[in-house]
Amino acid sequence: xxxxxxxxxxxxxxxxxxxxxxxxxxxxxxxxxxxxxxxxxxxxxxxxxxxxxxxxxxxxxxxxxxxxxxxxxxxxxxxxxxxxxxxxxxxxxxxxxxxxxxxxxxxxxxxxxxxxxxxxxxxxxxxxxxxxxxxxxxxxxxxxxxxxxxxxxxxxxxxxxxxxxxxxxxxxxxxxxxxxxxxxxxxxxxxxxxxxxxxxxxxxxxxxxxxxxxxxxxxxxxxxxxxxxxxxxxxxxxxxxxxxxxxxxxxxxxxxxxxxxxxxxxxxxxxxxxxxxxxxxxxxxxxxxxxxxxxxxxxxxxxxxxxxxxxxxxxxxxxxxxxxxxx
Numbered sequence: 061x062x063x064x065x066x067x068x069x070x071x072x073x074x075x076x077x078x079x080x081x082x083x084x085x086x087x088x089x090x091x092x093x094x095x096x097x098x099x100x101x102x103x104x105x106x107x108x109x110x111x112x113x114x115x116x117x118x119x120x121x122x123x124x125x126x127x128x129x130x131x132x133x134x135x136x137x138x139x140x141x142x143x144x145x146x147x148x149x150x151x152x153x154x155x156x157x158x159x160x161x162x163x164x165x166x167x168x169x170x171x172x173x174x175x176x177x178x179x180x181x182x183x184x185x186x187x188x189x190x191x192x193x194x195x196x197x198x199x200x201x202x203x204x205x206x207x208x209x210x211x212x213x214x215x216x217x218x219x220x221x222x223x224x225x226x227x228x229x230x231x232x233x234x235x236x237x238x239x240x241x242x243x244x245x246x247x248x249x250x251x252x253x254x255x256x257x258x259x260x261x262x263x264x265x266x267x268x269x270x271x272x273x274x275x276x277x278x279x280x281x282x283x284x285x286x287x288x289x290x291x292x293x294x295x296x297x298x299x300x301x302x303x304x305x306x307x308x309x310x311x312x313x314x315x316x317x318x319x320x321x322x323x324x325x326x327x328x329x330x331x332x333x334x335x336x337x338x339x340x341x342x343x344x345x346x347x348x349x350x351x352x353x354x355x356x357x358x359x360x361x362x363x364x365x366x367x368x369x370x371x372x373x374x375x376x377x378x379x380x381x382x383x384x385x386x387x
Contacts, residue, residue: 063079071110093134196294201227204268220353325385
C-alpha cells in the first residue's frame with residue numbers, strides 16, 4: 061500500500077485534503093514505479109485544490125504539480141530507466157503521493173548526485189524562467205531584462221539564470237526589505253513596485269535598451285513594465301498575482317508597438333518532445349549541481365503533518381518554499 065494526499069471536493073486545501081491509502085498494482089509494459097521523496101507546495105497546487113486553477117480539477121484527485129523521487133520498479137518493456145534512477149515526473153499532477161506509476165516517457169532522468177529537494181522544484185519555476193529568457197527574443201550578452209514579482213519563485217530563478225547567461229536584471233518587488241536579499245542573489249538592480257520605484261528605475265536604466273519584460277502581477281505593475289520597455293519590446297505574462305486584468309495604454313501600442321505574449325508552462329510541457337525537454341532540463345540541472353541555481357526552502361515538513369504544511373504555505377513572509385517530505 062502507498063499513502064497519498066487526495067481531495068474529494070474542491071475547497072480550502074487545509075480543510076478538504078486527506079491522507080488515503082492506495083494499492084500498488086503489478087507493472088506492465090512501459091510502466092515505471094517511482095518512490096517520491098520530496099514535493100513542494102506551489103500556489104498552483106493550492107489553486108488546483110481550490111478549483112481556481114487554469115485547468116479544472118475532477119475530484120477525487122491527487123494534487124502536486126512537481127516533485128522528485130527514485131525508480132523502484134520497472135515494467136518488462138522499459139528501456140530508458142533503471143531501478144535507482146533519480147527522476148522528476150512530467151505528468152503535471154499527482155506528485156503528493158508516496159508512489160507514482162506511469163509510462164517511462166512521463167519521467168525525466170536526473171544525475172544521481174543531485175540534491176533531491178532542489179530537484180523537486182525544478183520542473184515549474186526554473187523552467188518557466190528559462191523559457192522567458194530564451195524563447196521570445198534573442199538577447200545579446202549584457203542585455204537588460206525587467207520583471208515584477210522579483211522575489212517569487214520564477215523571479216528568483218530568472219535572476220540566477222540571467223546571471224549565468226550573461227544578462228542583467230532589473231526587478232520590482234513589493235517590499236523594500238527584499239532589495240538586499242535579491243541583490244545578494246545576483247540581481248543587478250531592484251526597485252519597489254510603485255511610482256517611486258519606477259522613477260528610480262528610469263534613472264538607473266536611462267539609455268539602456270530593454271526588449272523583454274516578464275509579468276507575473278498584472279494591473280498597474282504591468283503598466284510600469286511597459287513604460288520601461290523599449291519600442292518593439294515584448295511583455296510576456298505568465299501570472300496574475302494582483303488578480304487585476306492586464307490594461308494596455310494606447311500609447312504603448314501606437315508609439316512603442318509593444319508585443320504581448322502569454323506563457324503557461326504546463327502547456328509547453330504537454331507539447332514538447334524529448335529533445336526540447338532535454339535542451340531545457342540539462343542546463344538547469346547542471347546549474348543546480350554547481351550551486352548556481354538555488355531555490356530557497358522555508359521548511360521541509362513530513363507528509364503526516366500536511367495540514368501544518370498547507371497552512372504554512374498559505375502564509376506570507378516565508379523564507380522560501382514549503383516542501384512535503386513524502387517518505
